[in-house]
Amino acid sequence: MEHDLLDAGNSMCWTTAQGWILAQDRGTTSSSACLWNPSTGTKLPLPDLGEEHQIPYQCRCLLSHKDPTHPGCVVVLFNNTAPDLWYCHTTGDGDNSSRRWRHYSYDIGNHPSIPEPPKGKKARLRCRRRPTKKMITFMASVQGKIYFTNLTKGMCAMDFSSCNSTTNHQNHPTFQKFNVPLARLPKGLSIGRHWLVESQDQLFLVTTCFIGFDLNNIGTVEVHRMDFSSTQACWRSVHDIGDVVFLLEGTNMAASCSASALGLKAIQIFFMKNFMDDDADLCIFDLETNTQEITRVHHHDNLILWRKPFWIVPPS
Numbered sequence: 001m002e003h004d005l006l007d008a009g010n011s012m013c014w015t016t017a018q019g020w021i022l023a024q025d026r027g028t029t030s031s032s033a034c035l036w037n038p039s040t041g042t043k044l045p046l047p048d049l050g051e052e053h054q055i056p057y058q059c060r061c062l063l064s065h066k067d068p069t070h071p072g073c074v075v076v077l078f079n080n081t082a083p084d085l086w087y088c089h090t091t092g093d094g095d096n097s098s099r100r101w102r103h104y105s106y107d108i109g110n111h112p113s114i115p116e117p118p119k120g121k122k123a124r125l126r127c128r129r130r131p132t133k134k135m136i137t138f139m140a141s142v143q144g145k146i147y148f149t150n151l152t153k154g155m156c157a158m159d160f161s162s163c164n165s166t167t168n169h170q171n172h173p174t175f176q177k178f179n180v181p182l183a184r185l186p187k188g189l190s191i192g193r194h195w196l197v198e199s200q201d202q203l204f205l206v207t208t209c210f211i212g213f214d215l216n217n218i219g220t221v222e223v224h225r226m227d228f229s230s231t232q233a234c235w236r237s238v239h240d241i242g243d244v245v246f247l248l249e250g251t252n253m254a255a256s257c258s259a260s261a262l263g264l265k266a267i268q269i270f271f272m273k274n275f276m277d278d279d280a281d282l283c284i285f286d287l288e289t290n291t292q293e294i295t296r297v298h299h300h301d302n303l304i305l306w307r308k309p310f311w312i313v314p315p316s
Contacts, residue, residue, distance in 0.1 A: 014061035017255040138252035140196035183235045199256035215275040221285040
């Protein structure tokens with residue numbers, strides 16, 4: 001691994017679910033941003049992430065296509081703390097203007113405003129706190145579109161194909177809405193945590209379900225596949241995801257990779273069981289048998305890390 005690309009001093013890096021890492025060296029004057037495949041060492045040069053964008057480190061990164069050399073592929077950085085994103089085409093199409101980073105502030109609605117409690121016995125009017133903007137929190141890209149949930153309003157898809165169009169002068173992505181709410185939790189389970197996963201060009205929803213309100217007590221893991229073929233798109237429960245395993249990451253990002261190629265048993269879900277405590281327990285959930293195995297992956301106490309470990313998936 002080329003450690004200079006991940007040097008915490010001058011560089012910034014963001015992992016993707018497609019097995020590539022977006023890296024930017026801020027210690028040089030020349031353009032040094034690139035997509036890097038840590039499995040093969042391949043680098044794909046990108047335009048520099050200029051200082052004018054002020055991109056924070058707290059971002060999540062996605063490619064719109066599995067293959068970054070696809071003519072329509074874009075790399076997208078989603079701000080974790082504000083409804084902002086930055087995107088750039090990974091390949092040129094003869095138009096140099098498309099090969100630069102662009103900023104876009106999206107609007108998918110507001111969270112409901114919460115009345116503030118009255119102050120003092122004489123308070124009669126309740127003041128409402130200023131509504132906060134909703135943000136895209138978990139997402140997955142499938143065949144050029146980035147899908148995400150708008151919780152109460154169902155699924156949405158973000159399409160960047162129009163950003164090269166001469167008719168879209170503002171170069172903004174377009175949005176498509178689906179009236180598809182999240183799948184319900186199994187009976188008797190109170191809360192769950194969700195991930196969207198792309199696997200074999202299909203969109204999956206993975207939900208870890210907890211018993212009661214105890215995040216350390218996993219009741220089951222449910223997987224649903226989005227069915228776009230029916231008249232009304234819907235989630236369908238599945239227990240067979242093929243010769244793959246799903247890898248769930250702590251910031252609601254997830255990836256799929258071949259099980260046989262890595263010598264793993266297929267139809268399993270891997271994730272760190274650290275929903276409350278930052279511990280070292282790896283949970284391996286078997287969808288076929290509905291059983292889970294907990295493995296401790298290290299024995300360090302009070303381990304302080306500059307950043308949390310992340311999965312590196314061999315690109316397919």
